[in-house]
Amino acid sequence: MNYLLKSISFIFHPLIMPILGVQFYFSKTRRFIPEQLGHAKLISIGILTIVLPILLFFLLKTLNKVNSIYLRDVKERTLPLLMNCVIVFLILQRVLPIDEITELYFFFVGILCSTFACLILALLKIKASIHMIAASGFFMFAVAVGIHFQININGTIALMCIILGAIATSRLHLKAHTPSELIIGAFLGFMPQLLLVNFWM
Template structure:
């Protein structure tokens, strides 16, 4: 039973959904007026680019024999998906979240880009950091920054995010997907770029 729950946590809080979760939270909490049509267009575009497209690219890579499973168990398997993800994020920055429109989201995705590049760099050196922890810790830091930026009380959300972050880490350990070191480094890679980039928009 516990094994099934922890396995489900890894799927529910998959790294692919984390960027969209951050954007949804931003639009939900932003005090400025944003037309619903723009919000809908941005969310649909981001869903296509950050979730649907990576899934299609994964199946393409699997067909080509570049990856064996969705778990990307080896560092070698991670290289092509991470490179493609870098290109997707660059496309998002160029077309979807320009700094003149949504500076908070722009730097959120710049942080995601830096984290992805760091993960790719480590993969080249045969180190397998936790992408789950990179994603969840990056979004967690973004939530904290938004609460300060918009001067809103989201203590309940932050407490829930703490629990989720712990649950994701526990899940990855239980499934023997990562070591403590890989989880800690993943958390740092996800959190640190968002923390540094806060200086440009907070």
């Protein structure tokens, strides 16, 4: 059981949630998007949201700015979160401009808002679950996409509810977060996506 719960934290790592959101959108959208454009966006976002943060983490570890990938200390979170804000801003400027794929643009605006809020809390020495931020943000975006395109995503909603519960259980079991930190994380991920729906739906 310990191995299973630890695996859940790795499988549903925050770094993969943005690209999962992009892939979900491309698989459900009723807009015509050229296949080559979709692949180019996925590759670009994959490099910027997964490969680059991993490389930056090893750089920070080499410089003794972080001790482990878990970022257990609130102080360790400041630089990685700041770097992630810069990366998401770069995506908004160069990869997903507002006039190209509006839904994905606001999805990443929501991610930027959530990350910035988490950074502010870290500066105030308040810890929020980044796992829950990422997963709940994706969940809200998926629900909004389903409503927007009037498609049945009940299976996705049910699966995401299970995944959110599994992530919360995993983080509690590993003593990585308290229940309040999980609730704060879920709120920070969910609310920006919910509020931004007004701009693209």
